Amino acid sequence: MTETKINQETPVEIAGAGPAGLAAAITLAHAGRQVIVHEAHKRVGHRFGGDFQGLENWTTQNDVLNEFKALGLTTDFTAMPGCNGTAFDSARKSYEIKSDEPLFYLIERGPGPDTLDSALLKQAQSLGVEVRFNSRLRQMAGEGILAAGPRAADAIAVGYHFETDMTDGYWVICDDDLAPQGYAYLLVMKGRGTVKSCMFSSFKQEKCYVQRTVEAFQELVGLEMKNPRPHGGSGNFRIPRSAYSGPHPLVGEQAGFQDTLWGFGMRLAISSGVLAARSLLNDENYDMLWQHELRPQMETSIVNRSLFSLLGNRGYGWFLGNQLARPDLRASLRRQYQPSLIKRLLGPWARHRYSSRRKDITCDHIDCYCVWCREECCVHEQ
Ligand SMILES: Cc1cc2nc3c(=O)[nH]c(=O)nc-3n(C[C@H](O)[C@H](O)[C@H](O)COP(=O)(O)OP(=O)(O)OC[C@H]3O[C@@H](n4cnc5c(N)ncnc54)[C@H](O)[C@@H]3O)c2cc1C
Secondary structure: OOOOOOOOOOOOOEEOHHHHHHHHHHHHHHHOOOOEEEEEOOOOOOOOOOOOEEOOOOOOOOOOHHHHHHHOOOOOOEEEEEEEEEEEEOOOOOEEEEEOOOEEEEEEOOOOOOOOHHHHHHHHHHHOOEOOOOOOOOOOOOOEOOOOOOOOOOOOEEEEEEEEOOOHHHHHHHHOOOOOOEEEEEEEEOOOEEEEEEOOOOOOHHHHHHHHHHHHHHHOOOOOOOEEEEEEEEOOOOOOOOOEEEEEEHHHHHHHOHHHHHHHHHHHHHHHHHHHHHHHOOOOOOOHHHHHHHHHHHHHHHHHHHHHHHHHHHHHHHHHHHHOOOOHHHHHHHHHHOOOOOHHHHHHHHHHHHHOOOOOOOOOOOOOOHHHHHHHHHHHOO
């Protein structure tokens, strides 16, 4: 890490107005620092446009919304508690997902009025943060934070956004014929929904997996889509040796911070944004902060992913039956994300098995228009 002189008078620059960048901006502004956030697009949440996502609520005992409040972050966005739902295995056997407390909060992303992105933007601006839209930052001279989102694609989630008369809820299918080594999901909230295949392999066949996913949900739960619009995106999972680029902290998916098992990245994006801001405010080493706070959970999630990828269609039924029958599901999930002796021992094997930006032998990037190839091409053009 290069030493930078802290000058309270000059603004801190942040590249990217996603959850990571805005959480950093809000933390700095609370402490009285001037902040300028550069956002490459004309609005927040460009790559999500009305997507529904789960803000996970199992890695800490404390509820994630209370944690936001404790961090001084707004909770003024729509958040539907995700308690009970249904999972299916590849033989279409159903398993009830039951939890007294929310396992996640279903929230909306993008520039809409009730989204996470708009709420964070509003709070940042009310604290005096200057947000410059259509401003792609290419160089950073003074103090700054890089929060520009994924740099590579390790998994993709592809499907549709739509309107519907279905009742609110969430449904998941573990089946490699719908979502190789991942899961297919359907989320419905207030007359709108998203259906996606979240795949960790075989990206080139995304169209076929999306079609099978839609057909499976139609058959199993009567999925009904009005005005379906295609939507997809990629995720980057990586534990960097250092999350600095020169003197500038990297936060959120720009650093590769994400839950490698299921692809939950928002909470890590926000936590890392807050930690990076604190490192600037208190002149602390950011690498030490995130390694202490975030690394154990991310390391464990790599072991979890490597174990999950061994299951295949034969193992998913066993996995769902075993996991979902536990009396306190939220606590059980929390334990699975905590380091243990066995997970530490499995660490080297898991890191060897899982490597970020891996070569997916089923996709050669030639004559392919899957989300991965489209986004890889954009990343290289930046
Ligand atoms: C389809 C899909 C579903 C997902 N579902 C979930 C889920 O259910 N739960 C969950 O927790 N996570 C989910 N994720 C992951 C989650 O969305 C991300 O991990 C999270 O948004 C990362 O936040 P971020 O701030 O790091 O990056 P982003 O949200 O990507 O924000 C980065 C911002 O930086 C801007 N930018 C890029 N380059 C520059 C530049 N040079 N200068 C200025 N601005 C720039 C971009 O325009 C963008 O607005 C999902 C991802 C996808 C693709």
